[in-house]
Structures are given as structure tokens and as C-alpha cells.
Amino acid sequence: MNELYPEQMYRHGVLRTTKAWRQRTERYRLVGSECRSCGTLWWPGRRICGKCNSRDVVERQFSPVGELVTHHVGQLPWYVPPVGGFEVYGDTRTMALVRLQEGVYVGPTDVVDCPPEKIRDGMRLRKVFRKLRREGNGNWQYGFMWIPDDTV
Amino acid sequence: MKRVAIVGVGVTPRNHAYMRDYDRRSWKDYVIDGAYDAIADVKKGFNARDIQYAVVNYHGETFMEAGGIGPVVADILGLHPIGVLPLCTNCTGAGVGLHEGYSLVASGRYDRVLVLGFEKGSEVLNGADVRALGGDVDYDYNFGYDHPTIQALLQAYAYKKWGTKKVLRAFAAYRMQSIWWGTRNPLAARWGVRYDVTLDELNAIIDRTPENGPIPTEFWARLPGNFTVEGASAAILVPAEDAYNYTDWPVFIEGVAYKTNAHLLSRQMYSQALGLERYDICDFASPHIAVEEAYKMAGITARDVDFAEVFESHITSLLPTLAATRVPEPDKLLDFVIKGETGPGGRLPTGTNGGCGGFGLTSGSNFSDHVYEAVHQMRGDTGERQLKKTDVAVIVGMQGEMASSAAAVLRNGRKGG
Numbered sequence: 001m002n003e004l005y006p007e008q009m010y011r012h013g014v015l016r017t018t019k020a021w022r023q024r025t026e027r028y029r030l031v032g033s034e035c036r037s038c039g040t041l042w043w044p045g046r047r048i049c050g051k052c053n054s055r056d057v058v059e060r061q062f063s064p065v066g067e068l069v070t071h072h073v074g075q076l077p078w079y080v081p082p083v084g085g086f087e088v089y090g091d092t093r094t095m096a097l098v099r100l101q102e103g104v105y106v107g108p109t110d111v112v113d114c115p116p117e118k119i120r121d122g123m124r125l126r127k128v129f130r131k132l133r134r135e136g137n138g139n140w141q142y143g144f145m146w147i148p149d150d151t152v
Numbered sequence: 153m154k155r156v157a158i159v160g161v162g163v164t165p166r167n168h169a170y171m172r173d174y175d176r177r178s179w180k181d182y183v184i185d186g187a188y189d190a191i192a193d194v195k196k197g198f199n200a201r202d203i204q205y206a207v208v209n210y211h212g213e214t215f216m217e218a219g220g221i222g223p224v225v226a227d228i229l230g231l232h233p234i235g236v237l238p239l240c241t242n243c244t245g246a247g248v249g250l251h252e253g254y255s256l257v258a259s260g261r262y263d264r265v266l267v268l269g270f271e272k273g274s275e276v277l278n279g280a281d282v283r284a285l286g287g288d289v290d291y292d293y294n295f296g297y298d299h300p301t302i303q304a305l306l307q308a309y310a311y312k313k314w315g316t317k318k319v320l321r322a323f324a325a326y327r328m329q330s331i332w333w334g335t336r337n338p339l340a341a342r343w344g345v346r347y348d349v350t351l352d353e354l355n356a357i358i359d360r361t362p363e364n365g366p367i368p369t370e371f372w373a374r375l376p377g378n379f380t381v382e383g384a385s386a387a388i389l390v391p392a393e394d395a396y397n398y399t400d401w402p403v404f405i406e407g408v409a410y411k412t413n414a415h416l417l418s419r420q421m422y423s424q425a426l427g428l429e430r431y432d433i434c435d436f437a438s439p440h441i442a443v444e445e446a447y448k449m450a451g452i453t454a455r456d457v458d459f460a461e462v463f464e465s466h467i468t469s470l471l472p473t474l475a476a477t478r479v480p481e482p483d484k485l486l487d488f489v490i491k492g493e494t495g496p497g498g499r500l501p502t503g504t505n506g507g508c509g510g511f512g513l514t515s516g517s518n519f520s521d522h523v524y525e526a527v528h529q530m531r532g533d534t535g536e537r538q539l540k541k542t543d544v545a546v547i548v549g550m551q552g553e554m555a556s557s558a559a560a561v562l563r564n565g566r567k568g569g
Contacts, residue, residue: 023290040424044291044416051424069421072308073366074301086296095297095305097417097433105418108297108305121312132296143295 020141025059027143030127032104034060043104064127065149066100069107073116085133085141094119098146110145124149153258155392157402157565160198162189163524164383166512167343171381179218179272180228183208186384186517187229187268194388195399198264200229203388206236206266207253209245210516211273212286225268242286243463244410244549245269246385247519247558251410253389263391269517270384286552288416302417302553306433306468313434314486316363322489323467324354324375327509329495330464331376334510336536341379341512349374378465381512385520387527392565400567403527406544407450407561413437415555434468438557439476439548446546447478450561454478457561458541459501459529460494461522463550465508473548474502476559501539504529519549519558530564 023044025031032043037054041062049057074093086093094116097107111119112130126149132141164170164185191200206225213219222236241248246269253267287293292302310319328351334342357371388398395402413428413436414420420433431437447453460477464470471485479500480488488494494502505511505525514521526545528534542564549558 019290020294026291042424043418051426070305070309070312072304074304083293083296083298083301089296095301095308097305097309097421099422103422105422107418107421108292108302109295132294141294 017135017137017139020135020139028129030062030064030100030106030144031059032062033057041102041104043100043106062104063101066098066106066125066127066146068111068119068121068123068125068146069097069099069105070121071096071111071119073119088133092116096125096146098125111147112145113147118148154260156254156257156389156405157392157395158387158405158523158527158562159390159395159398159402160190160192160194160388161386161524161527162186162191162193163339163385163521164189165339166341166379166381166383166514167339168341168345170383171341174274174382177382179210179270179275180224182270182272182382182384183225183268184228186270186386186520187266190266190268190386190388195401196397198388198398200231202264203231203234203266204262204264205234205253205256206231206268207239207249207256208236209239209241209249209269209520211242211245211271212240241556242551243465243515243518244551244556244558245515245519246517246521246523247547247549247560248410248556250387250389250405250519250523250560251408251558253387254405254408257389257391260391263394265389266386267389267520268384268386269520271382271514271516273380273382273515286415286555288414288553291416291418292553299553303466303468305417306554307466309432310434310468310471313432316367317358317361318486318490319467320358320361320367320371321355322486323470324351324358325490325492326464326467326470326494326503327376328354329492330503330507330509332495332510333504333537334379334506337506337511337534340506340510341381342506342510347376349376376509378508378513379510381514383512383514383517385517385524387520387523395565396567401531402565403530404563404565405560406452406563407446407448408559409442409445409449410556410558411438411442411445412556413554415553417553420554433554434471435475436472436550436554436557438555439473439550439559442557442559443476443478443546443548446559446561450563452544452561456544457500457546458544459504459526459539460546460548461504461526462502462548463508463518464503465513469550469554472554473550473557476548476557477546496537496539504534504537504539519547522547522549523560523562526562530562530566
């Protein structure tokens with residue numbers, strides 16, 4: 001709705017506040033799961049172990065550091081625009097796949113706060129908490145991104 | 153289990169003459185045209201009312217503002233009160249439909265089943281939703297990733313694994329080959345469409361590309377892209393023992409399978425599910441496992457396969473689906489493509505209708521488009537595209553971000569052949 005079109009627009013997106021809320025531990029703290037039967041780790045978390053099918057699965061918070069496995073620097077103009085709401089991150093974006101210390105992979109995800117030309121596969125990364133995009137009701141949706149880990 | 157045969161196939165054209173009126177056609181028009189084309193293709197008389205059950209796939213419910221479409225499909229086709237099973241399994245979904253249709257006939261439950269795939273991508277419920285479909289959504293789309301961005305990341309990994317120039321050379325070779333097939337297929341989106349680039353010109357751009365540097369935008373600008381279109385295609389399935397009552401030229405479904413792996417890239421790289429550990433985001437588990445099962449069911453090996461129709465919208469889908477056929481040696485996969493082994497006269501002619509770049513990318517019907525082409529290749533009526541040896545074909549589909557795959561092995565059943 002806006003001044004020009006005061007009626008409720010009937011087309012609306014898929015983002016839901018409750019959905020983001022349900023996933024908050026995974027999004028905010030990188031909480032996944034660990035199978036107590038076979039020891040397999042998973043992110044995102046799951047209720048049934050995908051390896052041994054045990055239901056004895058508990059939450060496991062993963063380390064906030066990892067290694068860049070592969071990346072792609074995308075620059076506008078692309079042949080399609082960014083996913084709605086992500087325009088705020090500008091016209092250059094580093095997409096990434098990250099391997100955590102525990103061996104679990106996370107991604108697709110973003111590397112930020114680093115010039116693209118300095119990004120190299122194999123570099124150490126640290127998780128940061130960032131705004132992702134604004135939902136239809138005005139709420140911000142949060143999640144993680146990654147920055148170079150210069151603490152080592 | 154009964155052996156199953158295809159006795160009729162139908163397709164809506166993707167050429168400009170048909171597609172220029174796309175805004176005048178609804179998804180129902182495509183379904184009707186595809187289904188009744190298949191019905192009319194059954195040479196020895198077949199009435200629509202002979203169909204006992206139908207399986208219909210489309211990309212996803214937000215693609216054309218309708219869900220739960222089974223009763224609607226039965227209605228518009230004049231088939232009430234038969235059951236219609238709707239599927240939304242993206243680009244491999246019509247193959248899932250073939251799998252389900254096969255099972256219904258093989259089990260003896262039904263004797264005449266319609267399998268149809270269709271797409272009406274221009275009536276989307278919501279652009280954002282469409283870009284979310286075919287992904288994990290929770291942990292990719294909601295983190296700002298959709299088909300194009302995930303594909304970019306997949307390609308980056310392919311460059312790293314295989315070498316940038318080699319990947320680009322393979323994709324350029326394959327795409328120009330698709331143009332060759334597509335410009336010789338009167339039903340294809342490329343039919344009569346001019347293109348102004350040669351493989352030599354694309355290779356010259358690749359020569360100037362640094363191995364670890366950015367790919368010139370000129371390459372992507374000149375490389376013919378996917379031709380996204382709409383339409384439908386269909387097949388009529390019957391027990392093999394009845395096939396010659398309907399046609400002198402059935403095609404037998406000797407093997408069919410449908411397998412899944414995770415949608416999320418990170419889980420594809422680190423799948424601890426049994427049997428999936430050895431696959432990464434360059435080769436994907438599902439097509440390999442599906443083809444393996446389809447071959448086993450058909451009692452064949454890669455040596456028996458004459459040609460292939462595979463999902464190949466990007467290099468990142470071509471390589472796993474082609475590798476899954478097991479015809480190219482695993483370490484020579486890209487060389488196989490670069491040397492033209494997937495082209496006319498090659499060891500494994502692939503994408504002979506023109507594929508996504510030539511015939512057209514029509515998500516809900518990709519697999520049934522492949523079936524249509526394979527059946528006509530076996531009948532020997534594909535004109536300039538006609539292959540010499542068409543006894544056995546393998547079809548490999550791919551869903552979404554490489555999360556599932558249907559596969560089928562077809563055998564030429566010409567009477568007395």
C-alpha cells in the first residue's frame with residue numbers, strides 16, 4: 001500500500017516473521033544438531049539423523065570460524081536483479097561456501113567488509129551478525145555473514 | 153510387474169509462430185494441446201475416454217496461480233471422473249510423472265495412463281516466490297540466494313574443480329551444438345531465430361580469459377542463453393503386451409527411477425546420508441543414483457546407450473547429468489563435450505531437440521519434451537537431426553538446485569525391427 005495505491009496489494013512475498021523467529025538460533029548463533037547415536041553433525045539442524053536415522057539428536061552450536069571453500073564475486077548489472085530486499089548491499093556481492101572448523105559446510109552465504117580482490121579461497125573467516133532484509137511488516141530479518149578472520 | 157510402452161506422444165511447439173500468442177493462451181490451453189496431440193498420435197485409434205488415470209507435472213504452484221489442479225485438468229480434458237495426480241517437481245517433474253505413470257501401468261492397476269508436463273511461467277503469482285522455488289528456501293532464498301546467484305556459486309566451484317577455460321570451452325561447445333540442433337527443429341524456440349556468434353569467436357574470447365580472473369562480460373553477452381518458453385508435452389503409457397494394438401512403433405520404458413539429495417548447497421557438499429558422501433556440488437548425487445538404478449532395471453550398461461536427452465540449462469547441470477550416463481569417462485567429461493562427442497556423429501548425441509538453449513527451457517515439461525524427442529528419434533522422423541542409431545536412449549532430468557533427478561531408459565520397439 002502507498003499513496004498512489006491505497007488498497008492492499010494482493011501479491012505478497014514469502015517472508016514470514018514467525019518463520020524467521022523459529023529459525024533464530026540457526027540464523028543468529030549457527031546452532032545445528034549432533035546425533036548422539038553416530039556423532040554426525042548437521043547444519044541446519046534436524047530432528048532425525050540423516051545418516052543413522054536416530055531420533056536422539058541434540059542441538060549443537062558450531063564455531064563461528066571457518067574456511068572459504070569457494071566464492072563468486074557478483075557485480076551489477078546482472079541479468080537479474082538481486083533477491084528483493086538485498087539491494088541495500090550495493091552492486092557488488094561476494095557469494096560463498098564456508099567450511100566450519102567442525103567440517104560442516106555453510107552456504108550459500110556472503111563474505112562482507114572485505115574488498116573482493118582480497119578474497120581468496122582457503123582464507124579463514126569469522127561469522128558476523130547482520131541485517132539481511134526487511135520483511136513486509138517492517139521487521140528486519142537477521143542472519144549471519146562472514147568477514148576475514150584476522151584474529152589469527 | 154508388467155513391461156510398459158509409450159504408444160503416443162504430443163508436444164506444443166516452442167517456435168515463434170506458436171509462442172508469439174503466449175499471452176492469449178492459458179496453462180489450460182497448453183495442457184489440452186499437449187494431451188490431445190499425444191492422443192492423436194496413437195496410430196490405431198485411441199479415444200480420450202480410454203485414459204484411465206493421468207499424472208500432470210508443473211514447475212510449482214506459484215508459477216501459474218493455481219494449485220490442486222487435478223480435478224481442473226480432468227475437467228478441461230473431458231476426462232471426469234478419472235483421477236489426476238498433480239506434481240510440482242520443477243524441471244525433472246515430468247520424469248517423476250513418467251515414473252509414477254510407469255508404476256501404475258506396470259503394477260496392473262491401470263492400462264492406459266496419460267503423463268503430461270506443462271509450464272505457464274508468464275503468469276507468476278509473485279516474482280520473488282518463483283525465484284525461491286526449487287531451492288531450500290529457508291537457508292538459501294531467505295539468505296538472499298535464488299537460482300541465478302546459486303548457479304553463479306556453482307559455476308565458481310566448477311571453475312575451481314575443472315579449470316575456468318576448460319569449463320567455458322565445454323559450455324560454449326555444447327551451447328553452439330544446441331543451436332545447431334535447435335535451428336534444425338521446426339518445433340524449437342530457435343527455429344528461424346538468427347544468432348550471430350560462432351564457436352571460434354567464443355573460443356577466442358576464452359583464449360583472452362585469465363585462468364583465475366574474471367570472465368569477460370562479452371562471453372556471456374555473446375553466448376546464446378537458455379530460451380525460456382512455455383508449453384506442454386505428453387505421453388500415453390500402456391502395458392507392453394497391448395502396445396502393438398495401438399501402434400506399430402511403440403517405445404518401451406525399460407528402466408525408470410527417481411532419486412533425491414539435499415537442496416541446500418552446503419548439505420550437498422557435506423552429505424552424510426549413506427551413499428551420498430562421495431558427491432560434491434559439481435557432480436550431485438541424484439542423477440548418478442537414478443541412472444544407475446534405471447540401467448540396472450533395464451539390464452543395460454552405458455555401452456548400450458545410443459543417445460541421450462539430459463537437463464542442461466547451465467554447465468553445472470550438463471556436467472552431472474552427462475556424467476551420470478556413464479558414457480564419458482569421469483576424468484574426460486569436459487573433453488568429451490569439447491571434442492563434440494555429444495553432437496551429431498559423436499559417441500553420445502545429446503539434447504537432440506536443441507535442449508534448453510535450442511528447443512527451449514520449459515520447466516514443467518522438460519522431461520516430457522525429452523521423451524517426445526527420443527520417441528521421434530526412434531521413429532526416424534526428425535529430419536536433419538535424425539540420428540543413425542536409435543535403439544536405446546537415456547533421459548536424465550534435474551530439479552531445482554540439483555536436488556532430485558528422474559531418469560529413464562527407452563528402447564525402440566518398432567514392429568519387426
